[in-house]
Each structure stands twice: as C-alpha cells, then as structure tokens.
Amino acid sequence: MMIVISEFMDETAVASLRDRFEVIYDPALVDERPRLMERVQQADALIVRNRTQVDRALLSAARRLKVVGRLGVGLDNIDVAACQAHKVEVIPASGANAAAVAEYVIGTALVLLRGQYASTDAVIDGRWPRTALLNGRELGGKTLGLIGCGYIGQLTARLARALGMEVIAHDPALAADDPALARIGIRLTGLEELLATSDVVSLHVPLTEKTRGLLGRERLASMKKGAILVNTARGGIVDEKALVELLKAGHLGGAAIDVFAQEPLPAGSPFTALRGASNLILTPHVAGVTQESNKRVSAMIAQRVGEFLAGQGG
Template sequence: MARVVISEFMDAAAVAQLAARHDVLYDAALVDDAPRLLAEAAKADAIVVRNRTQVRGALLEALRRCKVVGRLGVGLDNIDVAGCESRGILVVPATGANALSVAEYVVGTAMLLLRGAYQSSAAVSAGQWPRTALSNGREIAGKTLGLIGFGSIGQLTATRARALGMTVIAFDAMMDEDHPAFAAVGVRCTGLDEVIRSADVLSLHVPLVESTRGLFDAARIASMKPGAVLINTARGGILDEAAVAAALKSGQLGGAAIDVFGTEPLPAAPHFEACPNLVLTPHVAGLTAEANERVSSLIAQKVLEALA
C-alpha cells in the first residue's frame, strides 16, 4: 500500500477512489503549512496538487520516494518538470478535463463585456433608470474572436464562439497553418500581429514560459482594435495588469476579464479601481462542479496507474 498526499482540494469521490487502494492523507489546507507539507512529502509515494503547491526546491528535495505528481489542472509552471524527470518522478496533468469550463467562461464573459448591461442591478434597484446609457451594447454575432494559443481549450472556445456566429482566427507558435485542428474547427490560422489588431474579442490560451512572459505589454494592448475586449484565463505573468487598467480607463479597451494574476492571491491593486467594464475573478475559469469531478477522477486514475 502506497502513501498518497493531497495538498489542495480534490473531489470527494476521487479521494475515496484513491483511499480504497492506498493510504491517503487529504488536507486541502496542507499547501499553507510548509513545515508539515515537507514532512509529509518525505513519506509520500505520490503527491496530488493544484496550482498553489510549488513542486520545486525544498519540496522536490523532500519527495525522495515519490513516483508520481498528479496535477489537478493543466498548467505546469508550479512544477519543476525537468527536476521531477531527473528523479524518475512522473508528472501527470489533467489535460483536457477542465477545457469546457474555461471555454464557457471565455464566451460568457465575452458576451457580458460586449453587451455592457449586466452590472446595473444596484442602480436599477435604487430607482435609477440608465436605459439610454446601456442601449449601445454590442452583439457577439458577427464579431471576430482572436485566440492566442490553439490547444484543446482554444479549440473548444472556437467551437462555441462559431456556434454564436463569431468568426474565429488564431495564432499558435507550436502549430503551422496546415495543422488539421484549424480546418476541423473552421478557424483561420494567422500571425500574432494580425490576430491582435483584428480581434473584437481577444483571448489568451498560452502557457507561462520565457517566450510568453510579458507577452501582452502596453504596446501590444495599444495595437488592439479600439474598443476590443481582452480575456486572460491562461497565466498572470503573460499580461501587464496595470497596462490593462490604463487601457480600460482611456477607452482603448472596451472591456477586460482577468482570471489569473502575476501574484496570487492578488494583493491590493489600486490600478484596477474605477476601471469600467472589468471582470476580475480568482483563478476559477477552469473550476466548476463538473470540471472538478472530471479533473479529480482523471488524476486519481492516473495516479493509481502509476502506483500499480
């Protein structure tokens, strides 16, 4: 019987699936108790994490008997993958399991931000009637969605956007224009600069690596179509948050949704104060009840296979 340590929240059914065959320590708060996490890691044959547990440095050194790291999500920037591989530790992400949730988040926030009418509840309930001010919202049909990154999430987002009447263009540095995924979804592959300047809604779907760190700075935001909507559900370090706030206040951006931040939890951010048509969410685009079940079940199965 192996020892499995789970340091962040996991669906109860998946925890039970692991516990039926192995000795499981499940503590969703373990990530916040570094000394105990290190002590438990030293006894772990497998560790299951989300995005906050940093599997590198001291924690990686503590995983002396570990065979597998299960990642409840897809991003691997919190895991020293090369370091794990050098120690013979398998790293298994939940590829594709939360793609639908992210795709729905992107399309839903795009509709909300284009229309611009859904944050008036307080005014209307207070007796105001901002009908004229809210009568110039935009429809999503006929708009162009630009995707930076065209993996499984980008492809699902494109499918749902096209069903609503959007034209979709995409850029992916790892895929050439002949890649079958573009034709399969009905998306035109084009260059990065063209996607940025042509999109009415621009959505980011790339990992945080050296080539994407700071990719969307003030200059790139300034090159977007005036009034465009920007959505980031990828990683915080890709986007200059202060530049987004400035572009919203100047009117260069017509709306923005940011789900991921350079520092999480987000500390006090005065640059976001008084920003119009802005949605900030705490890294939850891929988190729904259904996605958590899929992600947790997939990782439980992969961990069990690795420990077999």
Template sequence: MAKIVISEFMDEEAAKSLKARFDVTFDVGLVDDRQALLAAVADADGIIVRNRSRVDPELLAAAPRLKVVGRLGVGLDNIDLAACESRGVIVKPAHGGNGSSVAEYVLTGALLLRRQAYFSSAAMLAGQWPRQALIGREVADSTLGLVGFGAIARETARRARALGMSVAAFDPHLASNAPEWSDVTRHESLASLLAASDVVSLHVPLTKATHHLLDAAALAQMKAGAVLINAARGGTVDEDALAMALREGRLAGAMLDVFEQEPLPADSGLEGVPNLILTPHIAGVTDESNARISRMTADNVRAVLERAKVYA
C-alpha cells in the first residue's frame, strides 16, 4: 500500500478520506522534528505540507519513492521546485482555496488600522477616555494599493470596492492589456503605487527579486499616515525598517501575518513597536478555507498516486 506523510495540520475528514486507499502517517509534530520527518518519508510516495516543512534536496534524498508533494496553500518558497522537477516529483498547490480568507484578513486590517480606535483596551481599563487621540479614518474613499495582482489580490480588490475603496495595483508580470486591469488603476512602478496608496497590501511570492521589496527606501515612498498589510510572504518586508517607520510615526500602522523567521525569535525587533498587529501566518486559514484546501490537497495527491498506480 502506498504511503502518504502529513507533517502539518490538516482537516481531519480530508486526512481520513485518504486512509481508505493509502497508509497515512498524520503527525503534526514532524514539522518541528526534522530527523523524525526524514525517517518518516523514507518509504513515502506522497507528502502533504503547509509552509514550514522544507521539501529540499535533503528530504528528497531521504524519500526515494516520493512522487508527489501536496501543498496546503499556494506559497512554494519552502519547496525546492527545481530539485523536485529533477527527481520527477510533482508539486500540487491548492490554488483558489484560501482567497476569500486572505481577502477578509486584508480588509479587516485596513479597517482596524485606518480607524485606530481598536488599540484602546489597555487605556480604557486604566480609567482613561482617549476619544480625541483615537479619532481615525474611514476606508471609504481611500485607495487600496495591491503589490501583485494575482487571484487573491483580485478577490481582495472586489471586496474592497464594496467598501467604497478605490483600488490600484502594480504587477510587472501581468500584461498591460490584460482584462484584469479593467476596473483597477494600473501603476507602472512600485514607487508610484506606494505614493498613491492609503493602504498597501502585499500579494507576491518570496524570491530573490522580492526579498525586502519593501525596504527602508520603499517604505519612505509611502504616504505619511498610510498603513501596510503583509499576508503574503515573510522576507518581502524589511522588518527592522518597518519598525523604525512605525516608531517614528511615518506610518499609521501595520499588520503582519508572515515573517522572515517563523516563529519569531525572542529578540525580535518588532517587540514594543506601536500600532503593529502580529498574527501567526493565519490569514489564509479559517475553518472554511482549511476544509477547502485540505479536500483539494487530498484530491490532488490521490489523483497523482492513482495515475502512478501506486495505490494498491
């Protein structure tokens, strides 16, 4: 019987659906125990991961039977695609499964950070009444700037327009005459998008070109009082530069769901930074999206292994 290793959390029903035809090792502790993971995949035909399990040459060498990697999500920076291709290992991300979850996260961040009032709990409990200090701004009639304009960014744009926001985007990989631009202001440079946007949201993968895409120089190009949301990939924002911009009050706030190092180190430079909301890489994970992505990934892995006739 073919074997599938699941090293990170997944919807229980989707995992159970694989057990009818496959030997399934479902152990979320494997993501934090590299040697145990390498041992588990020694006879595996498939592996299912999220964003923390590294599928690299070391793992591929430890898994000579591996035929498919199921990704519970769409980011692939933890998967060595070239190494997988050279070994004939198929990589199957779950495209489209978490678009609505990420879009809702981004717009929640826009509402929270623009309004400012939601940072008042500690002051209120201390007996203060800081009404004037917390008079914020509406998102209506503000501009949402999307860095990258793929499927999730487009879903975010659709929902932002329902809130009365104008939407602008920069994506050098999308042709200027693409129909996706029909109701969005297209910017030809990142600098012009940053200068025009009240809310900036990142929707790019982590590559050599996008590492620290928003560095100190780029952050300085943002509007005074603008806010930044990163639910894309850690490493695309220079966290030290962002901390400085927030401490100096040049930006009104930021919400980060992804980080250069996950979990955050004990000496993170983000400690004590004002008007900063941090979440643990959860933007794309809701009960609903977890079920969708898990079903899609189970189906993807099952289909590959059945085509390869390794299910019996």
C-alpha cells in the first residue's frame, strides 16, 4: 500500500512507515497541486498538515484513498463530508500538540502584558529606556478568558492557574457542573461578560459557520480596555481590520495572532499598518509546532494510519 505525505513530518515517524509501506514523502507537494493530484491517484493514505486542501477534486482523483491523517487537529482544510461520501477515514492528532499551543498562549500573554522585551537594541546602543518601560503588568491576579474550553483550553487554564490567574470560559458545549471545570478552577460565563472582564482573551474554537466573524468590530470594542487577544485557533474568527484599528487606538493592549483569514498574509494586509509595533506578535501558524510536538504528532499519526491500513489488509 502507498502513503503520500504532502507536508513536513518527523523523519523518524516517516521511517517507521517506510518499514511497512511504500511511502512518498515530499513536503513540496503542498505547493504543487498538479503533482499532488498525480501522486494521490495511487495513494491508499494521505498525510497532511493544515495547508493541503483535501477537497472533492482531490478525493475524486484519489480513487484508492482509504484514510487521511492530519498532523494537527483543525479540519477546515479537509472536506469531511466529502471524505465520508467517499468512505475515507479522517484521523486527526488530537491532543498531541496541546502543550505547545498552551505554552504559546501563556508565553505571548506574558510578553505582551510586560511590554519590556523589545528594548534589546536600545540597551546595546547605550540608551536606557527604563522610564518608558516602567508600566509592565504581571500575569498573576489577571483574568484569562477562554473562548472554547476543550482539551487545549483546559490545559491552557491549568498553566494560567499555576501562575495565579483567574480563569473564566465561554463554551456552550460544556455544562456548568462539568467536573473538569471544578477540578481546574474554571468558571463558565457568557461571551459578553468574558469579553468585558478578561485581561487576556484566548480563542480555542474551530472555524465553522457559527464562529466565522465571532469577534467582529463590536465585540472587539467591548473587550476590557488594555486587554490582550491571543488567537491560535483559526483565521476568519477575528475581524483583522477592526483588531488593527483597536490596537492603534490604544483600546486593546496587545495581540498575538498565529492564524489568519488568508495565509500567507496578502500584500496590503491590515497588519501592515502596525509594522514595528511592540504590542503585536504575528507568527506563521506555528503555535502548535515545536520539536517535541512535531515528534508527538508525527508518531501518533504514523501509528494510527499504519494500524488503519493494516486493518484494511495492508
């Protein structure tokens, strides 16, 4: 049986698959759609990250395809309904990158609240911007608001609680008496209360029709003055233009954005207006990617895809 891997994967995990299957490992395929479409024609399994579009056209070309392994958890690049129609199993790496995402949220919140870590060049040059940097804020005693409180959100809450934060969450899928909430120390609340009272707001929801544009201009403006927004979920949930305007106006204290409505950012993106801003951290969809998480995610998908194919007679 043949496995096609179209984006980067830990080499040890790739080698483990090669021991049992024919493997085409070519991370360049994600950017070469015609070659990808040709390769998948003989594929029994396809392993992707978040950029390979597993759509109806690809599924129609991949007539032997039995399973798609997702090196991550978001499925918005995979047409799940079409996979079901083609009887193609979809296997995400649930939980394997949670620690990386949770640490990113807490780490960027610390940096943005403190606001003192962009002074390296000034200090090297002999300038001493101490007076300008006396207004840093501590994380302890602040309130973290989680929009979405699944596994990653709950792990983020554990880290936040360990640093002395209060944690509230908005998640219609959870019951107020869910034992996990009491165990960690999370209070469920309405979205409007969360936005109005949180010092740090972190998004942990998938991109769906219900969450698209969830934080538009009005809701962003309703956030507590000086609050920090962290988005490691998906682009399209936050109105990027409104976010930039509220950062420029000083209503929001900062933002760490790892995901965008269009990736990579197009020319003329709203964020261009904040080039060099000390209260903005932009990263290229890597919050869940570390050396450790890549190994965990890759090992999990290699094992589960391998087991699935073995069960199919591979």
